[in-house]
Amino acid sequence: MFCLKMPITKVLSILLRHLLILLITVGILPVATFGFANQPPNWEVQAQHLVQLSKEYRQRHPELALEKLEELIELARQQGDSLWVAEGLIQMGIVAYHQDDLGASNSFYYQALHVSKPLDDPGLTGRIHNNIAWNHEEANDFESAAQHYRLSLAALQHSTDSSMLAWVLNNLGIYQKDLQQYDSALYYLQSSFELYQLLGNDRFMGYNLNNIGVIYLELAQPDSSLGYLRRAIALNIALGDTLEIVNNIINIADAHTQLGEFTVAEDTLAAWFPIMEEYGNFRQKMIWLGEQIAVCEALGEYQKVAEKQAVLLALKDSVHEQHLFEVMQELEAEYGVKKQRAALEDSYRVISNQRDRFIVLISILLGLVVSLLLLVRMYRIRRKREQELKISHALISAQANQLQTQNEELAQKNSIIKEKNYELSVMSDSVKKANARLVDYNQELTQAVRERTLALQQSNEQLVATNQKLENSNQELDTFLYKSSHDFGRPVSSLAGIVNLAEEERTLDDHRTLWKHVKTTAIGMQQLVYKLQMVHEISQTQKEEVPLDGRALIGQAMDWVHINRPEAQWEIVDQSTHRPLWQRNALLIKTLLGCLLENSWDFRKQSSGLPPRVILGFEEKENQYVLHYHDNGIGIMEEIQQKVFTMFFRGSLASQGNGLGLFIVAKILNQLNGEYRLSSASGQGVSFVFQFPKEALMLPGAPTEEAMPMQQSS
Known part of the structure; x- marks a missing residue:
């Protein structure tokens, strides 16, 4: 019915097309099937x-x-x-x-x-070199064999083929054994054994143990040999390897013979004789008999020796007969193989011809069936496509109407969106202006917060520094009150005692002595009060700008000491490289130098009878002045060097000072932001190095005056 609805030309076209497909299918399919059938397997x-x-x-x-x-x-x-x-x-x-x-x-x-x-296959390369080495070893070319064994081992070390590496190590061990290089042979065989042990290859583990046992036999160490041979025969028994069992028994008997255990050797050979008789080859049987003959000779059993020698001769004769029998079997097998091969080729040709005919027939039938199926399939596809086209036309019409309606709705929405966009553009300008004002306000606020934060940080730092100074002052005040009460109490007690003595004494000389003590005590109190006033003045002194010539500084420091120590004398060596005209805080430097000179006088070596020798000098550096000071006094013990700058600290009960000299030095250094280094030892004098920043002592651009080293004494 489908064909009658179409023009005759179209029907003919379809028929011709299907006929062509049929011819192609019938022609090609047999060829393809035949080719596929004759394709060799993988x-x-x-x-x-x-x-x-x-x-x-x-x-x-x-x-x-x-x-x-x-x-x-x-x-x-x-x-x-x-x-x-x-x-x-x-x-x-x-x-x-x-x-x-x-x-x-x-x-x-x-x-x-x-x-x-x-x-680039290291496993394959190592295997080839191993085989070449084996050939060279057979040809007695040991140098070439060793070279190829090394190449094989080097290649296999980069390979994952552990089995081949173990095999090469085994071959190397046997090769070294043949060269009688037993240490190397044992190393390679033991390495091979460990690899085979990891691989779980019991058979080759037995071979390795047997070879190691043989090496120890050749080294005349039968005890070691027996251990390896017994382990080897245990593996051979577990595997059922009868040939290796026979070889190991022969070697074990040889080891017992070396140990002189001839009876044990004979019993071992006799116990395993059934295994050798059943599974041993002619060569093993001959070695077995030779070993038995040697053991019987050692035991003096000459009748058994004669019997074994007769068996050995009979075995040698049978070896020749067996060889002839094996050669005949090989020839018969070779002839049978060739005959069987020719018969198989003839039968293969017959089967191939029959198969070809059958394939051609099946191909023609398959071509006809496929052509009919194609015609039916094409008819169904055409009907289905016509129905799908009708449905598609209806769907397209409905979608066109729907699209027209949607276009109208989109046009209305587009006009509304244009109006909204205009309103948004107007609002956007206002938002931009407001945003700009907010940005300005934010920047001003940020700047104000930053300035306020900086001011608060500075105030906080000042408060912290002030608190620290107050804490230090409180600590010093506490120390001062405690120490000064003791220091003032001592001279007051001395004066009271002197008054009591004055009331009791009657002579003029005694009164003079007492008044001398009164004077000494009063001078001590005066010095203490003077030092305490100086501590207060240093704490309250601002950085004055009263210039002072550096040349006069040392002399004024000595005059300052003479106020309280009129008897003091020094040998002073001035090694200054610069003597600046001090612009600031020169009086503080003078006080510092005076305290150091006073200490040099108080802690001099009085046994010498000579005035203390002081070496000092000023040095100018890039941003600071440096004062070097050294005397030859009794020095400061190392264990108290960290305490000498503490208020009222005295190094010993015999100390003549009041414990304020070096404390004043520390206060001056703190006032001028200076630093110091102290080095001393008991009996070797003391050395100080003081460093002062230039801005603490000089006005900007102030001139400096160089001075030649000079010596001054007082």
Whole structure:
């Protein structure tokens, strides 16, 4: 019914088109199916199969093994897989090795090395070098063997193939054992054993233990050898490796023989004889019999020696017969393999022809079925599309009407939005002006807050400094009240005692002595009061600007001391490099220097009978003046050096001072923002270094006067 509704030309066009599709399907599908059916299986699986076949043919049919490996290499080159090319060359080298053709074997290995170089596979490189080293060792070229073993080990250390690394270490150990380098051999074999232990490979652990035991046998250390051989035979028994069990029993018997335990050796060989008889090869049986003969000779059992020698001769004769039998078996197997291979190829050709015919027939039938299905599918699709077009037309009409209605609504909303935009633009100007005023107010407020905060911080700092000064003053006042009460109490008590004595004494000389004591006590009180007044004046003194010549400063300081110490004398050495004309606080510097001179007189070395020697000097630096002062008095003990600047501190009960001299020095330094360094030791004098900022002593731009070093004494 669908075809009758269409023009005849259109119907013919559809039929021709479907006929063309049918022809193409019938022509192409058999070819594609045939090609797919003949496509070989996954080539890596095929490659593994070829390698497995080569391993089976390697011993008895090496030419078939080489043929399979050549097929593998050709297939790998077609696939562009260098790894399988290298694997094929390695297997060809192994086949050549089993044919005792070491030159051809090395040639294959070097080709594999060349092919694997771009692959940058350290495991593969180490494996190839190991095989080359093995060939060189077989050819007795030990130097080349050692070189390739080292290259193999270096490559495998960068590989994740721990099994191959353990194998190479094992080979290196055996190689070193053959060279009788037993220390190196033990190191490599033990390293190999540890790797195999991590890998859980009990078989190769047994091989390593057996080789280590043999080395200790060759080193004539049978006790050590027995330990390793017993561990090895335990692993061999667990694995059921009868050949290795036989080898280990022979070595264990040899160890007992070295120890002189011939009976134990004989019992060991006898106990394991059934295993050797059943599973041992001719070579092992001959070694076993030789070991038994040696043990019997050592035990003096010469009848057993003769019996064993007869068995050994019979075994050697049977070896020749067995060899001939094995050669015949190999020839029969080779002929059977070739015959079986020809039969398989014939049957493969027959099956291939039958398969091809069947595939062509199935392809034609499939083409017809597919063509019919395509025609039905196309008819249904066309009907469905017509219905979808009708529905689409109806939906488009409805959507067009809806869009027209929405356009009208949008036009009305657009006019409303324009009116609102105009109102917003007017309001925006007002907001901008108000915002600008707010920004100005904010900046003014921020500036005011910043200034107020700065003022508060400065006031706070001043308050903190003032509080600190008040606390210091209170502490000094407390100390002053306590100390001064004692210092004033002592001379007052002395005066009272002198008065009492004066009442009792009758002679004129006694009265004179008492008046002398009164005078001394009064002078002490006068000095104390003078010093206390000076402390008060220093605390209250502002930075006066009364200039004073630096030349007269030392002399005035000495005159100041003579007020209270008229008998004082010094040998003064002035080493000043600069004597400035002091503009500020010169009187404070004079007082400081006077206190130091007074201390030098009071604490001089009186045993010498000479006046104290004082070395002082002023030095000008970039931003400060430095006063160096040193005397040769009794010095200050190190343990009290931190206390000498404390009010009323006396170094000892015998001290003549009142404990205010260095306290006044500290007050002057604090007043001038100065610093000091003190160095002294008992009996070695005292040295001070005072540093004053220039602004505390000089007016800006004040001239300085240099002076030559001079000496002055008083």
